[in-house]
Amino acid sequence: MRYLPLTPDDRDAMLAAIGAKSIDDLFVDVPQAARRDGFVDLPRVAGELEVERALSAMAGKNATAGTVPFFCGAGAYKHHVPATVDHVIQRSEFLTSYTPYQPEIAQGTLQYLYEFQTQVANLTGMEVANASLYDGSTAMAEGVLMATRVTRRNKAVISGGVHPHYVKATETVVHAVGVETEALTAAVDAEDAVIAAIDKNTACVVVQTPNVFGTATDVTKIAEAAHAAGALLIVVVTEAVSMGLLKSPGEMGADIVAAEGQSIGNALNFGGPYIGLFATREKLLRQTPGRYCGETVDADGRRGFVLTLSTREQHIRRDKATSNICTNSGLCCLAFSIHMSLLGETGLRQMALLNHEKAVATRDALAAIPGVEILTPRFFNEFAVKLPKNAADVVQTLADHHILAGVPYSRLAPEAGLDDVLLVAATETTLDADIKILAASLAKVLAA
Amino acid sequence: MSTMNTVGRPTTPNALPDNDYKHPTLTGARGLLQDEALIFEGDGWNKTGVDLPKPSTDGSDLGDLVRKDPIGLPGLSEPEAMRHYVRLSQKNHAIDLAIYPLGSCTMKHNPRLNEKMARLPGFSDIHPLQPQSTVQGALELMDQLAHWLKTLTGMPAVALSPKAGAHGELCGLMAIRAAHEAKGEHEQRRKVLVPTSAHGTNPATAAFVGYSVVEVAQTDDGRVDVADLAAKLGPDVAAIMVTNPNTCGLFERDILEISRLTHEAGAYFYCDGANFNAIVGRVRPGDLGVDAMHINLHKTFSTPHGGGGPGAGPVVLSEALAPFAPAPWVVNTGDGYKLVEREEDEAAQAFGRLCAFQGQMGMYVRALSYMMSHGSDGLRQVAEDAVLNANYIKARLEDLMSPAFPEGPCMHEALFDDEWLKGTDITTLDFAKAMIDEGFHPMTMYFPLVVHGAMLIEPTETESKQELDRFIHAMRLLAEAAKAGEVERFKGAPFHAPLRRLDETRAARAPRLRWSAPEGSNIAAE
Numbered sequence: 001m002r003y004l005p006l007t008p009d010d011r012d013a014m015l016a017a018i019g020a021k022s023i024d025d026l027f028v029d030v031p032q033a034a035r036r037d038g039f040v041d042l043p044r045v046a047g048e049l050e051v052e053r054a055l056s057a058m059a060g061k062n063a064t065a066g067t068v069p070f071f072c073g074a075g076a077y078k079h080h081v082p083a084t085v086d087h088v089i090q091r092s093e094f095l096t097s098y099t100p101y102q103p104e105i106a107q108g109t110l111q112y113l114y115e116f117q118t119q120v121a122n123l124t125g126m127e128v129a130n131a132s133l134y135d136g137s138t139a140m141a142e143g144v145l146m147a148t149r150v151t152r153r154n155k156a157v158i159s160g161g162v163h164p165h166y167v168k169a170t171e172t173v174v175h176a177v178g179v180e181t182e183a184l185t186a187a188v189d190a191e192d193a194v195i196a197a198i199d200k201n202t203a204c205v206v207v208q209t210p211n212v213f214g215t216a217t218d219v220t221k222i223a224e225a226a227h228a229a230g231a232l233l234i235v236v237v238t239e240a241v242s243m244g245l246l247k248s249p250g251e252m253g254a255d256i257v258a259a260e261g262q263s264i265g266n267a268l269n270f271g272g273p274y275i276g277l278f279a280t281r282e283k284l285l286r287q288t289p290g291r292y293c294g295e296t297v298d299a300d301g302r303r304g305f306v307l308t309l310s311t312r313e314q315h316i317r318r319d320k321a322t323s324n325i326c327t328n329s330g331l332c333c334l335a336f337s338i339h340m341s342l343l344g345e346t347g348l349r350q351m352a353l354l355n356h357e358k359a360v361a362t363r364d365a366l367a368a369i370p371g372v373e374i375l376t377p378r379f380f381n382e383f384a385v386k387l388p389k390n391a392a393d394v395v396q397t398l399a400d401h402h403i404l405a406g407v408p409y410s411r412l413a414p415e416a417g418l419d420d421v422l423l424v425a426a427t428e429t430t431l432d433a434d435i436k437i438l439a440a441s442l443a444k445v446l447a448a
Numbered sequence: 449m450s451t452m453n454t455v456g457r458p459t460t461p462n463a464l465p466d467n468d469y470k471h472p473t474l475t476g477a478r479g480l481l482q483d484e485a486l487i488f489e490g491d492g493w494n495k496t497g498v499d500l501p502k503p504s505t506d507g508s509d510l511g512d513l514v515r516k517d518p519i520g521l522p523g524l525s526e527p528e529a530m531r532h533y534v535r536l537s538q539k540n541h542a543i544d545l546a547i548y549p550l551g552s553c554t555m556k557h558n559p560r561l562n563e564k565m566a567r568l569p570g571f572s573d574i575h576p577l578q579p580q581s582t583v584q585g586a587l588e589l590m591d592q593l594a595h596w597l598k599t600l601t602g603m604p605a606v607a608l609s610p611k612a613g614a615h616g617e618l619c620g621l622m623a624i625r626a627a628h629e630a631k632g633e634h635e636q637r638r639k640v641l642v643p644t645s646a647h648g649t650n651p652a653t654a655a656f657v658g659y660s661v662v663e664v665a666q667t668d669d670g671r672v673d674v675a676d677l678a679a680k681l682g683p684d685v686a687a688i689m690v691t692n693p694n695t696c697g698l699f700e701r702d703i704l705e706i707s708r709l710t711h712e713a714g715a716y717f718y719c720d721g722a723n724f725n726a727i728v729g730r731v732r733p734g735d736l737g738v739d740a741m742h743i744n745l746h747k748t749f750s751t752p753h754g755g756g757g758p759g760a761g762p763v764v765l766s767e768a769l770a771p772f773a774p775a776p777w778v779v780n781t782g783d784g785y786k787l788v789e790r791e792e793d794e795a796a797q798a799f800g801r802l803c804a805f806q807g808q809m810g811m812y813v814r815a816l817s818y819m820m821s822h823g824s825d826g827l828r829q830v831a832e833d834a835v836l837n838a839n840y841i842k843a844r845l846e847d848l849m850s851p852a853f854p855e856g857p858c859m860h861e862a863l864f865d866d867e868w869l870k871g872t873d874i875t876t877l878d879f880a881k882a883m884i885d886e887g888f889h890p891m892t893m894y895f896p897l898v899v900h901g902a903m904l905i906e907p908t909e910t911e912s913k914q915e916l917d918r919f920i921h922a923m924r925l926l927a928e929a930a931k932a933g934e935v936e937r938f939k940g941a942p943f944h945a946p947l948r949r950l951d952e953t954r955a956a957r958a959p960r961l962r963w964s965a966p967e968g969s970n971i972a973a974e
Binding site: 002003026036040042056061086090093095132135137165171172218245267268272291305306316324326327330342345348360378396428 | 517542565600655729821823910947
């Protein structure tokens with residue numbers, strides 16, 4: 001038990017210092033009926049080698065994105081992360097530190113959070129950003145709840161272009177407190193329907209751009225319609241890199257931006273941990289969820305940083321808190337921030353353009369296949385295609401040949417009846433050879 | 449020097465050189481500790497630290513969707529980035545540097561094997577929506593983790609997807625709500641009972657799920673007042689939320705009575721499992737009548753907190769609540785693993801979905817790695833050593849400081865109040881800041897709220913006796929200095945940290961939450 005430093009002699013000496021005869025004396029408050037003698041029915045202590053072998057065996061059964069032609073997106077994206085990022089986040093002082101409750105000895109964490117908040121605010125085109133939430137989907141849910149607090153209205157209109165899992169996660173949370181949602185029918189270009197659905201009970205309108213079908217839209221008109229009706233506009237972004245090329249949500253009139261930051265600095269990780277970006281207008285600050293780092297001075301007048309605005313939080317407000325959140329995605333923020341610092345504006349724009357270029361090349365290759373119809377008119381790095389066959393079946397067949405061709409829309413929302421729709425994403429990691437393999441293999445499967 | 453041999457840290461205050469804060473340096477640096485500008489304050493407005501191929505597109509097919517104005521993101525070359533972050537890191541305390549005695553937060557050693565395993569491409573480089581046939585090993589790992597958690601807790605089901613402890617609380621209460629809805633009792637059961645000593649997240653969560661919160665009193669010995677609980681239980685109560693061991697560091701002796709009364713009233717028993725490390729392997733929550741309990745994988749099973757997160761908060765569920773667990777979940781079909789992503793796919797009544805994907809896979813790997821490394825025998829030892837260490841600290845400090853609940857043993861954390869500081873003009877906060885000067889991270893201050901000036905110390909099982917003695921020695925010297933009236937040592941502290949005491953009021957009153965370019969500058973940022 002290499003992680004437990006006490007020796008049997010230590011334990012005896014400590015029990016003697018306490019004045020206890022045995023360890024059982026320290027568990028006297030546990031009712032007799034609930035005490036368990038002996039060990040639970042699980043394997044015994046294992047050495048490092050043994051654990052490594054067992055876990056490596058499981059890892060070895062999975063097809064990894066970096067080893068096959070890979071076109072999956074739909075809310076999680078394969079990007080190249082510079083080696084520096086993972087090296088730095090594994091430094092003991094970052095990896096093994098706790099929430100910065102004692103700012104005098106947590107300036108490292110606090111300064112990077114302040115830099116992170118600035119990066120996110122600038123990227124989203126908003127005035128303030130918090131120190132992150134669990135992921136993009138939970139950020140959307142928190143955004144809807146916040147909008148109902150701000151407007152004192154009770155209904156959220158959700159565009160048919162929002163990721164179905166985001167919609168589900170939001171509905172789960174907001175329905176519990178009686179907030180209504182009107183989730184519109186899935187549509188590649190869903191924006192007119194959104195405007196039509198706004199009424200005087202609408203607290204917020206939720207749109208995603210680029211949306212789940214990849215469609216990139218200017219949501220300025222929706223923002224205007226929402227504001228005219230006294231509602232807030234929440235813009236969801238699942239691919240943060242897109243904001244390096246496209247007009248920012250802030251520029252288009254968003255009041256709240258709920259985004260997934262996984263794309264920058266963070267691995268795919270089979271769905272988590274990810275990093276929810278949450279940004280808004282300064283005037284709405286006190287209604288926001290989550291942590292903030294703020295600038296201040298120390299006793300000698302030197303600039304320093306602290307966690308702040310905690311009067312909104314659960315440990316002060318308890319059942320009146322703006323949310324029950326008690327953490328952030330600290331280490332994921334650090335990865336995001338380092339990657340962003342390395343890219344800089346120049347690198348981010350270049351990386352975003354490369355993503356777009358690879359996606360356009362993929363689209364062109366697929367468009368040439370008989371029977372394939374490209375559904376998405378304008379996109380960043382992801383688009384939807386209509387296949388002459390069931391998309392899930394096609395994806396499975398290609399996976400059996402070690403090609404991960406994308407995400408069938410039915411995987412996200414089987415009830416939508418879009419069984420022939422496939423979502424295809426490309427990034428700067430996509431090789432030209434991968435595109436050729438995908439196109440050739442897809443043509444073969446469809447012809448079969 | 450005899451003290452050196454016994455406690456490892458020989459310094460008496462007089463042995464220190466004159467306090468070096470009195471001699472400011474010219475640059476503001478303190479030896480190796482560099483002042484580090486913000487990334488926005490350098491010359492990186494046109495720099496990048498990555499080499500990417502030149503794109504052949506210019507994005508012109510996107511027309512007016514293209515972003516034109518500067519974003520305001522400086523870039524650093526690779527060596528500049530390295531230095532920036534390494535310099536920042538040197539201003540942090542971390543568990544790898546010394547004991548982190550934060551009570552209720554559980555900071556223990558973070559084994560690097562866990563990191564190595566989580567970074568295997570087979571776990572880190574797989575997409576949440578890949579065909580299930582291509583991620584069988586990942587699903588197997590989730591199934592294994594579920595098996596360990598169910599076995600250790602004696603509970604029949606587990607929901608893995610909650611992304612943090614508070615998210616787990618949300619999951620548990622939503623399952624309870626769904627169960628009442630299924631029985632047609634939701635409209636009548638609108639209250640959740642929460643003891644005054646609960647984590648702030650408990651009442652916040654209950655309110656978040658739409659319940660009204662009713663506080664339950666505490667007895668003089670720091671436990672739930674069962675008579676008060678019984679008086680408040682009734683057909684209008686949906687659930688009770690009890691932390692066990694509780695945040696006073698005590699085991700709820702009447703736990704079986706509490707769960708019996710709760711169930712008799714038709715309510716469910718939610719247990720805040722944040723302190724599971726105190727009982728793992730020795731007590732199964734299922735045997736205590738718990739219906740739902742979240743397990744902070746990052747606390748009990750050691751995944752790094754990384755400056756605040758990410759965490760993971762799987763929830764174990766009783767037979768009664770199991771059908772309501774949120775999607776997705778893993779089933780073993782006999783010839784493989786299947787991820788059930790929608791409740792309709794199985795005979796279940798899932799209350800919905802909590803997040804976009806499967807939850808915190810990276811944490812699952814780390815937690816399972818930690819569990820396998822200990823095994824059933826090691827995990828039992830974990831609880832014993834965690835409790836032994838806490839009681840040792842309590843025993844060695846109780847003559848100088850005042851334990852909040854002196855009678856009987858504590859569990860995983862030792863709780864003191866500020867009674868012993870009376871008349872010294874020194875507060876809990878002052879004492880905590882002076883601990884920083886002695887090289888220690890302060891304990892949890894002012895929590896739980898039921899104890900005046902609370903100081904909550906949790907050593908965990910991964911501290912050696914030598915480190916505990918070093919900590920105790922420093923605490924004793926500080927306590928003696930406080931009692932001897934050395935007020936200056938406390939009031940101005942910390943003197944030896946990268947920064948002196950920070951003005952938190954100012955930060956909250958006029959929040960500055962982001963950098964912006966100084967007026968008159970022509971820096972690209974807004």
